[in-house]
Amino acid sequence: MKLIDRLNERRALIGILGLGYVGLPLMLRFSEVGYRVLGLDIDHEKVEKLNAGRSYIEHISAQSIADAREQGFEATIDFSRARDCDALILCVPTPLNKYREPDLSYVIGTTETIVPHLRAGQVVSLESTTWPGTTDEELRPRIESSGLRVGEDLFLVFSPEREDPGNPNFNTRTIPKVLGGVTPACTELGQALYGQVIDQLVTLSSTRAAEMTKLLENIHRAVNIGLVNELKVVCDRMGIDIHEVIRAAATKPFGFTPYYPGPGLGGHCIPIDPFYLTWKAREYGLNTRFIELAGEVNTNMPKWVVSKVADALNERGKAVKGARILVLGIAYKKNVDDRRESPSMELMELLEEKGAEISYSDPHVPRFLPMRKHDFDLESVPLTPETLAATDCVLLATDHDRFDYELIKAHAPLIVDTRGRYHEPAEHIVRA
Numbered sequence: 001m002k003l004i005d006r007l008n009e010r011r012a013l014i015g016i017l018g019l020g021y022v023g024l025p026l027m028l029r030f031s032e033v034g035y036r037v038l039g040l041d042i043d044h045e046k047v048e049k050l051n052a053g054r055s056y057i058e059h060i061s062a063q064s065i066a067d068a069r070e071q072g073f074e075a076t077i078d079f080s081r082a083r084d085c086d087a088l089i090l091c092v093p094t095p096l097n098k099y100r101e102p103d104l105s106y107v108i109g110t111t112e113t114i115v116p117h118l119r120a121g122q123v124v125s126l127e128s129t130t131w132p133g134t135t136d137e138e139l140r141p142r143i144e145s146s147g148l149r150v151g152e153d154l155f156l157v158f159s160p161e162r163e164d165p166g167n168p169n170f171n172t173r174t175i176p177k178v179l180g181g182v183t184p185a186c187t188e189l190g191q192a193l194y195g196q197v198i199d200q201l202v203t204l205s206s207t208r209a210a211e212m213t214k215l216l217e218n219i220h221r222a223v224n225i226g227l228v229n230e231l232k233v234v235c236d237r238m239g240i241d242i243h244e245v246i247r248a249a250a251t252k253p254f255g256f257t258p259y260y261p262g263p264g265l266g267g268h269c270i271p272i273d274p275f276y277l278t279w280k281a282r283e284y285g286l287n288t289r290f291i292e293l294a295g296e297v298n299t300n301m302p303k304w305v306v307s308k309v310a311d312a313l314n315e316r317g318k319a320v321k322g323a324r325i326l327v328l329g330i331a332y333k334k335n336v337d338d339r340r341e342s343p344s345m346e347l348m349e350l351l352e353e354k355g356a357e358i359s360y361s362d363p364h365v366p367r368f369l370p371m372r373k374h375d376f377d378l379e380s381v382p383l384t385p386e387t388l389a390a391t392d393c394v395l396l397a398t399d400h401d402r403f404d405y406e407l408i409k410a411h412a413p414l415i416v417d418t419r420g421r422y423h424e425p426a427e428h429i430v431r432a
């Protein structure tokens, strides 16, 4: 049976490489509509958990993994099994290195691992966010080094992920999916691959255009968040509540989209992806000034918040040194358990450097598991009248819905609110 028919008839074996925040929901979606899925990951622990029907992501239930297992899903660390797959979808990380340059080592490493196991009649899709040209300049030559010709023997597309973890209004099926193939035949196979699982495909003329689309989406957010963060500082100096202003501006029924300031940029995408373009643009002798400027404003936010904490304590005759500061929310955004690039980490470190006694509370992160760049030997503190009253300052960094805001307001002696959660001014609430 031809590849296109296997895809259209849901008889294809779908290989997903990288079973994280992107790969796992995608696996569930393919599984849900009847495809068999093989998950490939280098992390033994994840593979074991999945095969035992367990989940390691809060918003993905163990039941959904168990259901996928019944449907034929299996996870493995054996990459030679890529050969059995009709489709291979790469969902591996694309971070920045310590010089804030793209680190494509995961994408390239995965590609080189599977190249010996590729065969004619497969479609390969890259979903990781990356600079325009990656699929064509990095993946294509490596794949063709096997002797297979892209567009004839094997089909290659770029189709970025648009997952918004924790957003109950959209899911993998209902989020339109952008897709660009290396050749028209590649695009056709890409459409067959995703056509059964996604309601709306948005097909572009090239992989480069698809890569750039994903970057535009994230740059758009980074720049607009930078703008409101800058305006927050201006409003603060002028004695104006930026959140009140944004709420009012958002009543304009056209031509305005609200973005919200915060303690800094977090997550695996918005603080990182724009710099993939910055790096690539240099090859063309161009500077991406909006991206750099937004990066500068957003990067300075944690320091600005810490200065507001210091001022607020100072006004109450206290120093940061020795102050008991309880950070509320260490995930990078509300209602999720993802701490990657969370500004809360930097807030905690900056405050600790100044001698504060740091604790945290986050219903989504019961224990502080060590991260690549951060480590604290802490467990989430339960919010009670006693634990709140025992602090000098509560720093609201991530406004999870599960926090009891009335309780916090009633018992914390000082609240520094970086999210505009408290609308009504109060003597002990400081906006930052």
Ligand SMILES: NC(=O)c1ccc[n+]([C@@H]2O[C@H](COP(=O)([O-])OP(=O)(O)OC[C@H]3O[C@@H](n4cnc5c(N)ncnc54)[C@H](O)[C@@H]3O)[C@@H](O)[C@H]2O)c1
Pocket (backbone or CB within 6 Å): 017, 018, 019, 020, 021, 022, 023, 040, 041, 042, 043, 046, 091, 092, 093, 094, 106, 109, 110, 127, 128, 129, 130, 160, 161, 162, 163, 164, 165, 268, 269
């Ligand atoms: N998290 C999101 O909301 C989101 C949204 C859109 C796009 N993206 C992009 O999707 C990509 C993946 O992000 P993520 O959040 O799923 O990352 P993640 O860290 O949650 O998952 C990546 C997975 O890949 C595995 N892995 C690492 N190296 C591997 C290799 N060589 N072979 C196979 N597996 C390997 C890891 O063990 C991990 O399970 C990134 O490019 C990211 O920018 C993420």
